[in-house]
Amino acid sequence: MTEQSLHKDRIEGLEASLKGLREKKELFLKAKGLHEEEEKLRAEGNKIRTGITDAKATLKDLMERKNTAMQTVTSAMASKMNAVLPMGSAAIEIRDDGTFFTGWNNGKATIPYSGLSGGEKAAFDPALCKALGGTILLVEAAEVDDIHLTEVLRKYEAAGMQVIVNTCHAPEVIPLAWGQVRL
Amino acid sequence: MITQITGTNIKGLTFAQDIDQLTLFIGPNGAGKSARSQALILALLGYIPGAGKQNAEILDNYGDGKEMSVGVEINGHLFQRKYARSGESVSQAYGVNGKKKTKDQFSQAMFEVGRPVAIDIGAFMDLSDNKKIDAVFDLYPPETDISKLVAEIEETKTKINALNAKARSTEDAAARLTTARAQIEKPVGTLADISAQIAETEKSLAQARQDLKEADEEALRLKTVAEEKEKADKAVKEAEDKAALEARRKFLQEQAEQLKAEDVKKSEPAKDAIINGPIRSIGQGAGPMPGEEIIGVASCAPIQNISKAYGGSENHAAASIQSILDALNGAGCSACAARLVAIRELRKYQRKEAA
Numbered sequence: 219m220t221e222q223s224l225h226k227d228r229i230e231g232l233e234a235s236l237k238g239l240r241e242k243k244e245l246f247l248k249a250k251g252l253h254e255e256e257e258k259l260r261a262e263g264n265k266i267r268t269g270i271t272d273a274k275a276t277l278k279d280l281m282e283r284k285n286t287a288m289q290t291v292t293s294a295m296a297s298k299m300n301a302v303l304p305m306g307s308a309a310i311e312i313r314d315d316g317t318f319f320t321g322w323n324n325g326k327a328t329i330p331y332s333g334l335s336g337g338e339k340a341a342f343d344p345a346l347c348k349a350l351g352g353t354i355l356l357v358e359a360a361e362v363d364d365i366h367l368t369e370v371l372r373k374y375e376a377a378g379m380q381v382i383v384n385t386c387h388a389p390e391v392i393p394l395a396w397g398q399v400r401l
Numbered sequence: 402m403i404t405q406i407t408g409t410n411i412k413g414l415t416f417a418q419d420i421d422q423l424t425l426f427i428g429p430n431g432a433g434k435s436a437r438s439q440a441l442i443l444a445l446l447g448y449i450p451g452a453g454k455q456n457a458e459i460l461d462n463y464g465d466g467k468e469m470s471v472g473v474e475i476n477g478h479l480f481q482r483k484y485a486r487s488g489e490s491v492s493q494a495y496g497v498n499g500k501k502k503t504k505d506q507f508s509q510a511m512f513e514v515g516r517p518v519a520i521d522i523g524a525f526m527d528l529s530d531n532k533k534i535d536a537v538f539d540l541y542p543p544e545t546d547i548s549k550l551v552a553e554i555e556e557t558k559t560k561i562n563a564l565n566a567k568a569r570s571t572e573d574a575a576a577r578l579t580t581a582r583a584q585i586e587k588p589v590g591t592l593a594d595i596s597a598q599i600a601e602t603e604k605s606l607a608q609a610r611q612d613l614k615e616a617d618e619e620a621l622r623l624k625t626v627a628e629e630k631e632k633a634d635k636a637v638k639e640a641e642d643k644a645a646l647e648a649r650r651k652f653l654q655e656q657a658e659q660l661k662a663e664d665v666k667k668s669e670p671a672k673d674a675i676i677n678g679p680i681r682s683i684g685q686g687a688g689p690m691p692g693e694e695i696i697g698v699a700s701c702a703p704i705q706n707i708s709k710a711y712g713g714s715e716n717h718a719a720a721s722i723q724s725i726l727d728a729l730n731g732a733g734c735s736a737c738a739a740r741l742v743a744i745r746e747l748r749k750y751q752r753k754e755a756a
Contacts (some may be wrong), residue, residue: 222620225613232606239599245585246592252582259575266568270561277557286548289542310537311414319534320526331526343522349542354403354445356438363727373424380517381423381440385436388427390589397421401428 281314288312295349302345302377304369310349320346337361341370346378355381364389371396403517405474407481410442410465416440438489439463440471442519444482446513447493450521456491460484470497478514577610649732656728660721 225335292310299308309321309328322342334342340362344355355374359367367389374381375395382394392398406418414436439449443463448454452462460469464484471479478683481496490660495507502510538547588595669722729740 219614220620222616225609225616229606229609229613230606232602233611236602236606238600239595239602242588242590243592243595245587245598246595249582249585250592251586252578252585256575256578256582259571259578261566263571265577265724266564268573270564273479273557273564273747277501277554277561279426280550280554280557283545284547284554287545287547291537291541291543295537312534312537316530316534318530318537321712340419341673346522346525347520350520350525350536351523352518354441354519356442359437371423371425372439380420382420382438383424384426386427386429386436386488388425392425394424396423398423399418399426401421401426401432 224325234357285314297344298349302343302348304366304373308342308345308349335361336361337366340368344377344381345372348379353379355379357381357383359385370391403441403473403475404477405479406437406438406441407474407479409470409471411440411443411463411469411471412436413465441473444471444473444480446516446521447482447517450523456484456493457486460486460491473517475511475517476514478510478512482507519574554706576594645733649729649734650715652728652732653725656725716750719754721748722747722750729735 222369241289260364279310288311290395292312296310299310306318309319309323311317311319315318321328322331322334322338329338331339331342339345340357340359344357347355348400355377357370357374359370360383362370367383367385368391371383371389371393374383375393388398402422403420404576406420407416408418409415412433412435415479416433416437418437426437428434443449443459448459449463453459460466463469468483468485470480470481470483474480474543477499479496483494483496485492485494486613493504495502495504497510499505598745726740728749729737729743734740
């Protein structure tokens with residue numbers, strides 16, 4: 219075996235060894251690259267999460283501003299209704315989901331409009347009519363009892379509207395401001 | 402303010418009812434309380450909430466099916482709507498203070514005298530939430546631009562949704578990378594270790610390549626030296642051969658001159674045959690091996706001539722060949738053709754002599 223062939227064998231061995239080492243290095247580099255990419259993505263994810271937090275804060279602020287504005291509107295409307303309602307208070311809400319809620323809080327619970335009895339509607343509708351800009355109220359008071367009818371009549375006096383109330387039975391006390399038509 | 406409600410054939414009743422700002426109708430069922438309220442609503446709105454809006458429906462539900470009229474007196478002006486059937490159709494006519502008007506004129510006149518606003522609560526409650534909100538905003542305008550706020554809210558919600566989707570996507574991608582990284586079978590050691598090993602191996606490889614290069618160069622150098630030596634040896638040998646040849650030529654020339662001198666004494670005719678032929682050949686130097694040719698010429702024809710020239714003196718010819726052989730041996734010629742020929746010729750004479 220010549221010196222040259224010895225060198226060639228040595229070179230082949232070293233090249234094989236180098237190839238193996240480079241393959242190992244490739245694995246390390248690949249893992250490193252994946253790790254770096256992963257870190258980058260996680261950092262990006264954190265940035266996005268921060269963006270979400272900020273956006274949620276903005277949304278909260280907007281919602282609050284909207285709710286405040288809505289509350290101003292609904293409060294004004296409820297206030298007008300309360301001037302006509304014989305008792306309790308109107309519950310008017312524009313909710314976040316876009317629902318327009320109309321109800322009557324009788325002091326015990328807030329009853330949605332659809333849950334009001336005939337007598338309650340007889341008292342609630344004129345208030346709503348007034349709040350909606352009506353200038354004339356027509357009230358079918360058949361289901362309003364005598365005591366409440368007197369209260370209702372008194373309330374309507376303050377409504378500043380023309381009011382016509384129909385009833386089968388006259389209350390014991392009819393406020394003086396009312397004209398009576400007996401049929 | 403409405404001061405009077407009128408009705409003709411409405412729910413079977415005909416009336417002209419004066420009313421006040423606050424009016425309480427009291428009466429049993431069927432007395433006409435609701436008919437008055439409905440007449441008022443119909444006169445103002447043109448329909449009765451919950452009872453249909455078509456003329457035919459109105460006439461059929463509240464009139465006698467043929468003709469009906471309702472009216473209100475607003476601030477001294479009488480506004481009337483008349484419904485009448487003609488065949489299958491029902492028409493509506495409008496009148497203001499007893500004069501026929503178009504629908505638009507009727508509405509305009511009512512507006513001009515201060516039209517009372519009657520609200521159809523049922524219709525309002527049947528509106529969609531958005532329309533209810535719009536109606537309320539018309540009546541109670543918000544201090545801030547709600548629609549702008551709503552748009553901003555929707556935009557922000559969309560942005561949040563998009564960011565959430567992006568965050569999920571990014572996190573999923575990161576998780577996939579984590580999995581991929583976990584699946585890589587990393588060798589023992591660190592990247593730094595491997596890099597150091599690579600550097601070391603590269604260094605060794607470079608050294609090995611350098612060593613090989615140097616070995617190649619050394620081999621080449623040795624080869625060149627050997628070739629040069631071989632070339633030099635060859636040149637030396639050629640020079641030696643040439644010198645030897647020259648020495649033989651001189652020797653043969655001397656021998657030939659010596660023989661010539663001896664033979665001149667014995668026979669004149671043989672003089673040319675023995676001396677001139679071979680000498681001319683030597684002088685010409687033809688052929689690759691001049692020496693051998695010379696020997697050939699000198700050892701064949703001349704020797705026969707010598708034998709003839711000496712009249713069968715075989716012993717003398719053999720002695721001459723022997724002296725040539727001795728000259729060849731003396732010159733170091735051990736295997737040349739001339740020597741072989743000389744030996745062969747000598748043996749011929751020796752055999753003859755022995756015989």
